[in-house]
Amino acid sequence: TTVAISATASHPIPTTLYGQMFEDINSGDGGLYAELLQNRAFQQVAPNTTAALNAWHAIGSATINVVADPTPVSSALPNALQLRVPSSASGAVGFGNEGYWGIKVDSTWTYNASFYYRFPAASAQKPTSTVSLVSSSGDTYAAASVTLDGSQTTWKQVFVTLKPNANAPNTANNFAVTLDGASARGLTVNFAMFSLFPPTYKGRANGMRIDVATALAEMNPSFFRLPGGNNLEGQSTATRWQWNATVGPLVDRPGRMGDWGYINTDGLGLMEYLYWCEDVGMQPIMAVWAGYSLDGDSLPENELAPYIQQAADQIEFVIGDTSTTYGALRASLGRAEPFNLTYIEVGNEDFFASSSYIYRWRDFYGNLSARYPQLQFIATTYPFNPILTPTPKHYDNHVYQTPHWFASNSFFYDDYERNGTTYFEGEYASISSNASDLYGSAATGRFLYPTMAASTGEAAFMTGLERNADIVFAASYAPLLQNIASTQWTPDLVSYDAATVYRSTSYYTQQLFSVNRGDEYLPSTLPARNGTVFWSVTRRNSPSAILIKVSNTVSTPADLVFQLPLGINAGSSGTAQVLQGSQNASNTPSTPNAVTPVTFTISVGRTVNYSAPGFSVSVLTVPIA
Numbered sequence: 001t002t003v004a005i006s007a008t009a010s011h012p013i014p015t016t017l018y019g020q021m022f023e024d025i026n027s028g029d030g031g032l033y034a035e036l037l038q039n040r041a042f043q044q045v046a047p048n049t050t051a052a053l054n055a056w057h058a059i060g061s062a063t064i065n066v067v068a069d070p071t072p073v074s075s076a077l078p079n080a081l082q083l084r085v086p087s088s089a090s091g092a093v094g095f096g097n098e099g100y101w102g103i104k105v106d107s108t109w110t111y112n113a114s115f116y117y118r119f120p121a122a123s124a125q126k127p128t129s130t131v132s133l134v135s136s137s138g139d140t141y142a143a144a145s146v147t148l149d150g151s152q153t154t155w156k157q158v159f160v161t162l163k164p165n166a167n168a169p170n171t172a173n174n175f176a177v178t179l180d181g182a183s184a185r186g187l188t189v190n191f192a193m194f195s196l197f198p199p200t201y202k203g204r205a206n207g208m209r210i211d212v213a214t215a216l217a218e219m220n221p222s223f224f225r226l227p228g229g230n231n232l233e234g235q236s237t238a239t240r241w242q243w244n245a246t247v248g249p250l251v252d253r254p255g256r257m258g259d260w261g262y263i264n265t266d267g268l269g270l271m272e273y274l275y276w277c278e279d280v281g282m283q284p285i286m287a288v289w290a291g292y293s294l295d296g297d298s299l300p301e302n303e304l305a306p307y308i309q310q311a312a313d314q315i316e317f318v319i320g321d322t323s324t325t326y327g328a329l330r331a332s333l334g335r336a337e338p339f340n341l342t343y344i345e346v347g348n349e350d351f352f353a354s355s356s357y358i359y360r361w362r363d364f365y366g367n368l369s370a371r372y373p374q375l376q377f378i379a380t381t382y383p384f385n386p387i388l389t390p391t392p393k394h395y396d397n398h399v400y401q402t403p404h405w406f407a408s409n410s411f412f413y414d415d416y417e418r419n420g421t422t423y424f425e426g427e428y429a430s431i432s433s434n435a436s437d438l439y440g441s442a443a444t445g446r447f448l449y450p451t452m453a454a455s456t457g458e459a460a461f462m463t464g465l466e467r468n469a470d471i472v473f474a475a476s477y478a479p480l481l482q483n484i485a486s487t488q489w490t491p492d493l494v495s496y497d498a499a500t501v502y503r504s505t506s507y508y509t510q511q512l513f514s515v516n517r518g519d520e521y522l523p524s525t526l527p528a529r530n531g532t533v534f535w536s537v538t539r540r541n542s543p544s545a546i547l548i549k550v551s552n553t554v555s556t557p558a559d560l561v562f563q564l565p566l567g568i569n570a571g572s573s574g575t576a577q578v579l580q581g582s583q584n585a586s587n588t589p590s591t592p593n594a595v596t597p598v599t600f601t602i603s604v605g606r607t608v609n610y611s612a613p614g615f616s617v618s619v620l621t622v623p624i625a
């Protein structure tokens, strides 16, 4: 196939074209958010239940129980862990936390631990507690002593640093707090708001896990959609995500039952998201809750006002100057300067509640755009179905489909009317080989991890996003992250356990496109709409180059001859970065590097001759003078 490349760009590649969709779907707690202790503050649990002790266990003859403390550490955290030492105790007594399905012990790290304690009944005792990192088989990697003062009947926070003396061979390790039983007989001590942090990405306080954050940053993302997805919406109005519950001291954050079946600590809150965006160089695409929750309830129009106000307050917190109420709150939390914000997403997937969105959009958009005319608002129903007023300038399209669908819909946006509307392809992924059961199990075709069929299908679709980037301003694969020990949705772009990050074939696909996006689109001979090989050509300003992306979605190699535009001064060689594997090849925890990009030199003349291997994603870089 010969592909003639035009010298005249048709449209710029928006700087926002590639980014990330985030929500806590085992992606925040136990994932990107670096807190190592699970159920660290006994949030949203019923006292005196076994479930309240999730991830905690007693050590020695101690008994532990989650109690509703009569004088709680804060109104947000009513529960405490109560340790009772039997009168006959001897040896170590206390409790441990297993982390998020394990704790990585790294001897190069300094861990920061903290907790609150108080004695419900004053005691003359001043027992020494040992705070430690121990293997489940009893090896102590790090330990520090903290005296617990029996006269302390009100809450006192203590801090220790832990420096392991060795790397643990695996993640079967616990955080532990113990007393010497013999010297603590009969004592009762209450504890609250534990925390154990490793070093964080860019050293940010209350920040992100370095290895996961690094994998995400290495995609060169330009935006970060937050806080969801379904996890914005709540199973009910009462359990929706509320920005104001996620900012301020951790001890004041109540947490919430997330929409993926587990409690969110909200330690990763709005301010942490915004600092994260800055640390990586992304702009937020920030969602506001818009009156619909996943139980199917839409608020009636006459009840929207307080929620519109809460959304306005959320925006004020982000961009208000310090003379505003919530700009001042932000300043009081250490950040006087407003954050960068352009895009607001109004709700999530409101095609599930299109009829109420007619008034919900009208009122949320109407109020918020009047207050913040400089912001861009994104609607989440199907484009122009139903008709919304005022007419949205932007829509968020989502699609979960088969590899074949993606390869067959590379021209999805070519047929879109050019009427001033621009589109956010906010969630897309090849998730199953079974078109008639997309959301089924692995047994019926669901992908547990992306495969090369999935990734080349996505890449074919992405060449279409670049060709139509005059109306597509942003695109992101979803979901972004999963903890393989507790998964809510597959496949995901990046997977991890307590020790290791696994980059999928779709991760490398996203990375190849995002890192090599170029600045303007160069039209070229169109691929066949119903073909199997797809390409996109862009020009990059600095360093000056022509970038040719190719996806081959079938097993037979594709011989391509790219005719460089006349008048450009290409050198005699370029590079090819190629991700290639068999149809079902996949990077998994057992085969983490089955398919990784390789780079090699290609010869360049008036043409670039390239044979795209079967099931491959390629980026050809042709430097131009």
Ligand SMILES: [NH3+][C@H]1C[C@H](O)[C@@H](O)[C@@H]1CO
Residues within 6 Å of the ligand: 023, 228, 229, 230, 231, 348, 349, 398, 427, 478, 479, 489
């Ligand atoms: N059902 C998907 C659509 C929703 O917006 C996300 O939360 C889910 C996983 O990406």
